[in-house]
Amino acid sequence: KKYDFGLVGLGVMGRNFILNVADNGFSAYGHDLDEEKVASLLEEGGDTDKINASTSAPIFIEALSRPRKLMLLVPAGKAVDAVIESLLPYLDKNDIIIDGGNSFYQDTDHRESYLKSKGIHFFGAGVSGGAKGARRGPSIMPGGSKEAYQEVKPIFEAVAADFKGEACVAYLGPKSAGNYVKMVHNGIEYGLMQLISEIYDLLKKVGNYSNPELHDLFDTWNKGRLQSFLVEITADILKQKDDKTDGYLVDMILDKAKQKGTGKWTSQNAMDLGIPIPTIDIAVSMRELSAFKQERIKAKTLYPKKKIDQIEKGELGKWAEEALYFGYILTYAQGFHLLTEASKEYGYDLNMQTVAKIWRAGCIIRAGLLENIAKAFNETNAPTHLLLNDAFASKINDTVPTVRNLVSLAIKNAVPLAGLGNALTYFDGYTADRLPLNLIQAQRDYFGSHTYERTDTEGIFHTDWEV
Numbered sequence: 001k002k003y004d005f006g007l008v009g010l011g012v013m014g015r016n017f018i019l020n021v022a023d024n025g026f027s028a029y030g031h032d033l034d035e036e037k038v039a040s041l042l043e044e045g046g047d048t049d050k051i052n053a054s055t056s057a058p059i060f061i062e063a064l065s066r067p068r069k070l071m072l073l074v075p076a077g078k079a080v081d082a083v084i085e086s087l088l089p090y091l092d093k094n095d096i097i098i099d100g101g102n103s104f105y106q107d108t109d110h111r112e113s114y115l116k117s118k119g120i121h122f123f124g125a126g127v128s129g130g131a132k133g134a135r136r137g138p139s140i141m142p143g144g145s146k147e148a149y150q151e152v153k154p155i156f157e158a159v160a161a162d163f164k165g166e167a168c169v170a171y172l173g174p175k176s177a178g179n180y181v182k183m184v185h186n187g188i189e190y191g192l193m194q195l196i197s198e199i200y201d202l203l204k205k206v207g208n209y210s211n212p213e214l215h216d217l218f219d220t221w222n223k224g225r226l227q228s229f230l231v232e233i234t235a236d237i238l239k240q241k242d243d244k245t246d247g248y249l250v251d252m253i254l255d256k257a258k259q260k261g262t263g264k265w266t267s268q269n270a271m272d273l274g275i276p277i278p279t280i281d282i283a284v285s286m287r288e289l290s291a292f293k294q295e296r297i298k299a300k301t302l303y304p305k306k307k308i309d310q311i312e313k314g315e316l317g318k319w320a321e322e323a324l325y326f327g328y329i330l331t332y333a334q335g336f337h338l339l340t341e342a343s344k345e346y347g348y349d350l351n352m353q354t355v356a357k358i359w360r361a362g363c364i365i366r367a368g369l370l371e372n373i374a375k376a377f378n379e380t381n382a383p384t385h386l387l388l389n390d391a392f393a394s395k396i397n398d399t400v401p402t403v404r405n406l407v408s409l410a411i412k413n414a415v416p417l418a419g420l421g422n423a424l425t426y427f428d429g430y431t432a433d434r435l436p437l438n439l440i441q442a443q444r445d446y447f448g449s450h451t452y453e454r455t456d457t458e459g460i461f462h463t464d465w466e467v
C-alpha cells in the first residue's frame with residue numbers, strides 16, 4: 001500500500017492537518033521521531049489504510065506514492081533543515097517537499113535552490129488558521145514550481161477552507177512567494193489585533209464599558225461590515241469568566257504580548273523595500289513596549305494621568321465601530337501595498353485578487369472586507385494601492401470625521417491609540433499632495449550638500465545656504 005500524502009511533525013498542527021487530509025479521501029502517512037505522537041495518531045486514525053505513521057524516516061518515505069508529496073509542519077528555523085537532511089537520502093528526483101511552517105522567506109529561497117540542485121521540488125506554503133483551521137480547513141498559501149504544484153493541488157484544494165464553493169488555496173508564485181504572503185498575512189494580523197486592543201481600551205477607560213457590554217458590542221459588529229474572525233473571537237474572549245476569581249479571564253491576563261517574529265519580519269522587510277506600513281510597525285513596537293511592565297508601572301507614578309473628556313457610551317460605541325472599520329481598511333491597504341511592491345522586487349508575480357480571495361476563509365485575518373478587497377483588485381482595473389480605488393475612497397471618506405474625533409478623544413484622555421493614530425496619520429500623509437519633506441530636503445542640502453530637486457525646473461540643485 002502506498003499513501004497519497006506524507007506529513008512530518010505530528011504536533012497539534014501536523015496531527016490535525018493529516019487527519020483533515022484523510023477525512024477528504026486521501027491516504028496519508030505521518031512521521032515523527034516521538035513514539036508517543038506516532039502511537040496517538042495511529043490510535044486516532046483507526047484504519048491504517050487511511051492513516052499510518054512511523055518514527056522511521058526510510059519506512060515513511062518508502063510508504064509514499066511517487067512523486068512523493070510530503071509536508072513538514074515543524075517549527076521554523078533549524079528544525080526544517082534538520083528534517084530535510086534526515087529525509088534527503090531516501091528521496092528521489094521529482095519528489096515534492098512542502099514546508100507548511102512560518103519559515104522566513106529567504107530561508108525558503110535558499111532551500112528551494114539547494115533542493116532544486118538535487119532534482120527535488122520545494123514549496124513554502126504558509127498555512128493559517130491555527131489548530132482548528134488545520135483540522136477543519138485552513139487557508140493555504142503555496143509558492144514554488146508551478147508544474148509541481150499540479151501534483152499537490154487536488155489534496156490542498158480538498159483540505160483547504162471553503163468560501164462559497166471556492167477553496168482558500170491557490171498557487172501564488174515562484175520561490176518563496178507563499179511564505180512571503182504568509183509573512184505579510186501575519187503582519188496584517190498584528191495590525192488588526194493592535195487596533196482591536198486599542199478600541200477595547202478606549203471603550204473601557206473612556207466609555208466605561210463593562211465586559212458584558214463589550215461582548216455585546218463586538219458581537220454586534222461581527223454581524224456587520226466588521227465581520228471577521230478576530231472580532232468574533234474578541235467577543236468570545238470578553239465573555240469568558242475566570243475560574244480562579246469571580247471576574248472575567250481577560251482582566252486577569254498579564255498585559256505583556258509575546259511574538260514569534262513574523263510581524264517583525266514584515267516590518268523589517270518593508271523598511272528594506274522602502275514601503276511604509278506604519279500600522280504594522282507600531283503593532284510590533286507596542287508588543288515590545290508591553291514587555292517593559294515594571295518600567296511602565298514606575299513611569300505611571302511619575303506621570304499621573306487625568307481623564308479630562310467624557311462622551312456618552314452609546315455614541316462612543318458608534319464611533320468605535322467606524323474607527324475600527326477605517327483601521328481595518330488602512331491595515332489591509334498597507335499590507336497589500338507591500339505585497340504589490342515586493343512582488344515586483346522579488347519576481348513573485350502575485351495576483352492581489354487571488355491573495356484576497358484565499359484569505360476570505362480559514363485564516364486568522366479572514367474578514368467580510370476581503371470580498372470588497374478582492375473586487376477592488378479585479379484584473380482589468382487593479383489599483384496600485386487600495387486607497388486609490390473609488391469604492392474604498394467613498395467608504396473611507398464616510399468614516400474619516402469620526403476617526404478624527406475618536407483619535408482626539410483618546411489623545412486627550414491619554415489612551416494610546418498607536419495603531420489607529422498611525423493609520424490616520426498615514427492616511428493624511430498618503431492623501432497630501434504636498435508634504436513638508438521639502439524642508440527636510442533643504443536641511444539635507446544645508447548641512448550635507450545632499451542636493452534637492454525643484455518644483456518648477458528639472459534637474460539637481462545645491463545652494464550655498466550659509467551665505
Ligand code: 6PG
Binds near residue numbers: 261263
Ligand atoms: C496563523 C497565525 C500563526 C501564528 C500565530 C502566532 O495564521 O495561523 O498567524 O501562524 O503563528 O498567530 O504569532 P505570534 O506568536 O507572532 O503572535
